[in-house]
Amino acid sequence: MPETVSQKKCRILLDAMGGDYAPLNCVVGAVQAQRSLPNSEIMMIGKKEEILAVLQSEGLTFPESQIIHASEVIEMCDVPTQAIKNKKDSSIVVGCKMVKERQVDAFVSAGNTGAMMAASTLIIGRIKGxxxxTMGTFFPSQSFTTIFDVGASVDSKPRHLVEYALMGSIFAREIYGIENPKxxxxxxxxxxxxxxxxxLETxxxxxxxxxxxxxxxxxxxxLKGTAHVVVCDGFVGNIVLKFGEGVLPLLKHLLKEFAETSLWNKIRVGISKGVLKGALKSMDYQQHGGVPLLGVDGISLIGHGSSTALAIKNMIIRADEMYRHDIVGKIRNSINELEKEG
Amino acid sequence: MPETVSQKKCRILLDAMGGDYAPLNCVVGAVQAQRSLPNSEIMMIGKKEEILAVLQSEGLTFPESQIIHASEVIEMCDVPTQAIKNKKDSSIVVGCKMVKERQVDAFVSAGNTGAMMAASTLIIGRIKGxxxxTMGTFFPSQSFTTIFDVGASVDSKPRHLVEYALMGSIFAREIYGIENPKxxxxxxxxxxxxxxxxxLETxxxxxxxxxxxxxxxxxxxxLKGTAHVVVCDGFVGNIVLKFGEGVLPLLKHLLKEFAETSLWNKIRVGISKGVLKGALKSMDYQQHGGVPLLGVDGISLIGHGSSTALAIKNMIIRADEMYRHDIVGKIRNSINELEKEG
Structure with a gap:
């Protein structure tokens, strides 16, 4: 694409309290991301003393002025809608407010997925129309595939599925460089x-x-990669996504059983494990930097609960790409056109 | 289970014209099944001269009195409802009629799935209530799993899903010996x-x-095998089933790509292929003998279009098991109870 991307400084706010290994992995990931993105400003939100403690224990430096204190944390087990109502000073609620008020350009979190979806939708708000x-993600395949929706909404109506198709196409084109995505x-x-x-109606x-x-x-x-953008209701997409996550554990289980049948098979399984690790690298979620929530009026990315520092870093980089390619603006324009067509 | 199974002769009719490799694989599978089931009577239906030609060319013997001539064939590409209306003398239509009229105890086919479903439902008819x-199948997992429904009906209502749960439980218990299936x-x-x-309602x-x-x-x-019987609408089950079928081809594709990265990796991939073949044996559909259509008032099994002779043989053996365990009678009783409860 000959189109130039924005060179403006992007302010990306990371939820330092999100995920099973927070704040450690978040803080490390943020420091790494800041090094990779010298033209952007990475910020962290969460319990300030905990963030500073990690920086100190890991021997890392990060400007204190870019750390925002939030006294509460929405836990993984909290009920989303209640949590965003009751925990007004949580990193997720304050983070989404800062996007809404344009104090930052993007907010990313590996915390409670439901709370992130609810807060993004209710606080940042939807793009008009x-x-x-929709929440979508890259999916390993023989070619290139993304799926929309993977769980933002169930019982989608045909009109919603058409919107997913539109937003997913923009994402595949802008972020993965697929011209005219199928x-x-x-x-x-x-x-x-x-x-x-x-x-049938869709x-x-x-x-x-x-x-x-x-x-x-x-x-x-x-898995063949027949389409660049697979469109489905969030109920189906979520089941397919999680089913896919179960493939590697099953493979490991079957290999382990097979290894136990003889010493020779044990040796062969040992060799195969290394091969599989190499061959299945593309299935590594860490590389794909979280799942965007498209259709909200700002950049919101949700990471896997078990995010490593690398996954956090890549999620911040993904937010930066979404900003530079003006994904939100492009969705706004194309939904606008859809509205005109009726 | 201490319960004794029926020792009566079971008459199983095979569609000799069903599947991509018919009649060859069907005829070979039928002959093998007859050897495995000396107490049952295997019959074949289809174009008699073609069946006899295969028997001759393969040097096999099969009683001619157990071959029923049907002059028409429903092709894989035929539209199901039209085909069963227009091809009255096809193996599928005549086969289902013979079940209806109790001339045989079971009908099995690897032919057009939609036509088999439609003919079984319309000609054999549903069990009252x-x-x-529902069409269900064994699914490879870390434990034991079956899924109902995998495509017999979409837009299922809650009451239908409860029926699938009931029928699937009977199947898992009687055929796989799972006591009180989860x-x-x-x-x-x-x-x-x-x-x-x-x-939510279900x-x-x-x-x-x-x-x-x-x-x-x-x-x-x-894939973990958390439940013995997974209940879902046929739309979701069908997508999961076919997604699962795509896992091995993706694995092969990724291994091939990895093999091309160096000579050393090529050697290691060669070793791994043998290991995977051994470890993934349980994923081999041939072992599980077709998919039963439960809820019709007779035994109807549908095989994979690409069925081998082994798959055909196992499908006939499965029909025999279903007969001896009186799956149809047990479904009838339990639906009856469900009706009483309202």
């Missing part, structure tokens, strides 16, 4: 007569839309 | 407040039902 925001509608058969009621709408719609795709096409 | 039949409802979170509208109904309901399970639990 977006019925429902959009596939996840169903139980390729024929346009196959699917449930919502899919198919007809996508055919008339501006996205590069290639028709229905099936479950096996996800 | 069953809203929708039933999990596939959703986007373990809490009973998580899910789409249909799942959860409440399952809690009150007679099945051993363990609550909601997530996508990753399928």
């Amino acid at each position: 977006v019925g429902r925001p 959009v596939g509608l996840l169903s139980v058969g390729e024929e346009e007569t196959k699917g449930n009621e919502v899919v 198919h007809a709408m996508l055919k008339k839309s501006n996205v590069n719609f290639i028709g229905n795709i099936e479950g096996r096409d996800i | 069953v809203g929708r039949p 039933v999990g409802l596939l959703s986007v979170g373990e809490e009973e407040t998580k899910g789409n509208e249909v799942v 959860h409440a109904m399952l809690k009150k039902s007679n099945v051993n309901f363990i609550g909601n399970i997530e996508g990753r639990d399928i």
Whole structure:
């Protein structure tokens, strides 16, 4: 793409209290990200004394002026809607407010996913015309694949699925450089007569839309990479995503069982493990820097609860890319056009 | 189970024209199954001259009196409902009629899945009280798992999902010997407040039902084997099933790419392939003998289009097991009880 990206300083706020290994992994990731992004300003929000303690114990330096104190923490087990109502001074609530008030350009967190979704939607707010925001992610395949939605909303209506297709296409194009991304509608058969009621109606709408719609795709096409953007309801996408997460543990389990059948097989399994580790590198979630929540009027990224420092760093870098490519502005324009078409 | 199984002769009819490698694989599989099941009578239906030609070319013997001629064939590409209307003398239509008229005890086919479902439901008919039949299958996992439904019906209502749970439990108990099978409802979170509208309502109904309901399970639990019977709508189950079928091809693709990075890696990948083949044996669909259509008033099994002779043989053996364990009778009784409870 010949288009130039913004060179303006991007202010990215990280939730230092988010994730199972917070604040340690968050603080380390933030310091690493600041080194990788000298033109951006990384900020952290959370319990200041805890953040400073990690910096000291790890022997890292980070400007104190870029640390914002928030006295409360939304825990992983908190009920999202209650938590954002009751914990007004939590990193997630204050972080989203700072996006809303344009004090920062992006907010990223590996904390409570439901709370991040709720706070982003309710506090930052939706882009005008977006019925429902969508959470999407890169998915390992034989080619290149992303899936929208992976759990932001269930019982999506056809209009929402069309919005996911549109927003997912912008994301695949701007972030992964896929020109004119192919959009596939996840169903139980390729024929346009196959699917449930919502899919049948969505198919007809996508055919008339501006996205590069290639028709229905099936479950096996996800891993083939038949479509760059797989569109589905969050109920289905979430199940597929988590099912996918279960593949490596099953593989490990089966290899372990096989290793126990003989000494020779044990040796061979030992060799195979190294091979699999190398071959399956593309399945490593750490490389893909969190899951964007598209359709909200600002940049919001949600990380895996078990995020490492590398995953946190890559999530911050992803936020920076989203800012430089003006993903939010481009979604705004294209939803606007969709509105005009009716 | 101390219960004795029926020792009566079971008459199993095989569609000799079903599948991509018909009639060759069908005929070979039927002959092998007859040897494995001396107390049952295997029959074949299809174009008689073609069946006889395979027997001759393969040097196999099979009683001609057990071959039933049917002049038409429903092709894989035929539209199911049209095909069963227009091809009255096809192996699938005649086969289902013979089940209906109790001329045979079971009909099995690796042919057009949609046509088999439609013919079984419309010609054999549903068991009284069953809203929708369900297609379920064994699924590779760290423990033992089956999924109902994998594509017989989409847009299932809560009552249908409860029926799937009931029928799936009977299948897991009778065929796989699982005492009091654990039933999990596939959703986007373990809490009973998580899910789409249909799942929320189904959860409440399952809690009150007679099945051993363990609550909601997530996508990753399928491969863990958390539940013996995973209950979901056919839209979701079909996508998960086909997604699962795509895992091995992706693995092969990634290994091939990795092998190309160096000679040393090529050697290691060569070793790993053998290991994976051994370790992943349980994922081999051939061992599990087709997918039963439960809820119809007779035994109907549907095989994979690419069925080998071994898969055909195992599908016939599965039909025999279903007969001896009186799966249809047990479903009839338990649906009856469900009806009484309202």
